[in-house]
Amino acid sequence: MITCLFIYTWKILVVDAHVLVQGNVIWRHGDRSPQYTYPNDPYKNLWTDGPYQLTETGKYQMYELGLYLKSKYGHLLSKCYRSDEIHIKSTDLDRSKMSAQCVAAALYSPDNVTEWKGINTPWIPFPLHTTEASQDWFAKMYQNPVIGCPEFHRYLESLQVDEFNAIDKNYATEFSYITRMSGVMEEFNFKNYFLMHDNLLCLQANNYSLPAWVDDQLMKTLGQLSALYVASRFTDLGMKHVKPLSKLRTGVILEHVIDNMKKWIHGEHRLSFIGYSGHDWSIAAILISMGAYNWIVPPYASCVMLDLYKESDGTYGVEFWYRNDSASKPTSFSFYDCGHKCSFDRFLLTASSVSTDGDTESLCNNSNYIDHKLISFVLVFLTSIFFMSRISFK
Known part of the structure; x- marks a missing residue:
């Protein structure tokens, strides 16, 4: 009886030691109005808010996603917003920024502790981070057939x-x-x-x-x-x-996720939740680079989750999840030979074949990269000749 109790207790400790410490979540915005109308369109005047604007349906979809994310990651966050715990980046477009606000509204629902005094509304402000599209790695990943790569x-x-x-x-x-x-x-x-x-x-x-x-x-x-x-x-x-192409472009997402995880592991920050509010191509890009694209356009409010866990022996592991239906549980997916979960070291090794590893500029501008290398070589060569001649003269 004592032996059984000991084994049971040990199992609880092992399970408890597989602790989620950070979530990196890339999501698509919610339902929106169309960009395009055509001559025979019977609904030309339907979308009064303009093209590409989040609809009421889209707002509910993103709030629901926020509630799900709160159920999974809420224990990592304080009731009140803290900048050292959460960071949400959005492309600089109305639909993605509004979607991020809806997610944040669900993550931080006002209560007696976080009541926004003087304003009788069930909402509190939340800081989103955006960058102008031409300078934004997250947006340029999609636009780069023309600019940047x-x-x-x-x-x-x-x-x-x-x-x-x-x-x-x-x-x-x-x-x-x-x-x-x-x-x-x-x-x-x-x-x-x-x-x-x-x-x-x-x-x-x-x-x-x-x-x-x-x-x-x-x-x-x-x-x-x-x-x-x-x-x-x-x-x-x-x-x-797919691998060499990902290294040139879509691997930039993995590069940022890896950086987030490394900084947590090494104590450089304690961000527990990093969200990226994007588009269907944002989801497709990371699934393609990880060898997990299912040939279905990622639906509204879908998301990919790359989770960092701390294991019982002090090492770290990573799990990969895809949520593409609010009515169903997220499904795990495999990252090449890493599987749907792997050690952090294995994750880094597998990602090295598709991530940019901080070398995006030289990879994307191959001819320029060669020129810079050539110039550096010539400068070193000329410098060597100069010093050799001075030595010979003496």
């Missing part, structure tokens, strides 16, 4: 010419059909059809009837194409070059 653009474009041509050929009937029915002048293809699909998805998400010419099969086809399109921003569709 010519080497990535050259590499990816060379891989996708045949892929895009094949898709345009295979789906020519569908592209021609939506062009005709929508009344647009420019022919739809794989590079621009998503504008129409986005419009239809926004209607569907807000329970409006789709135009009569849109049936379930067309929406299914467009959904499959959208999964390809989102992936095509970051990798070849055959996924044969």
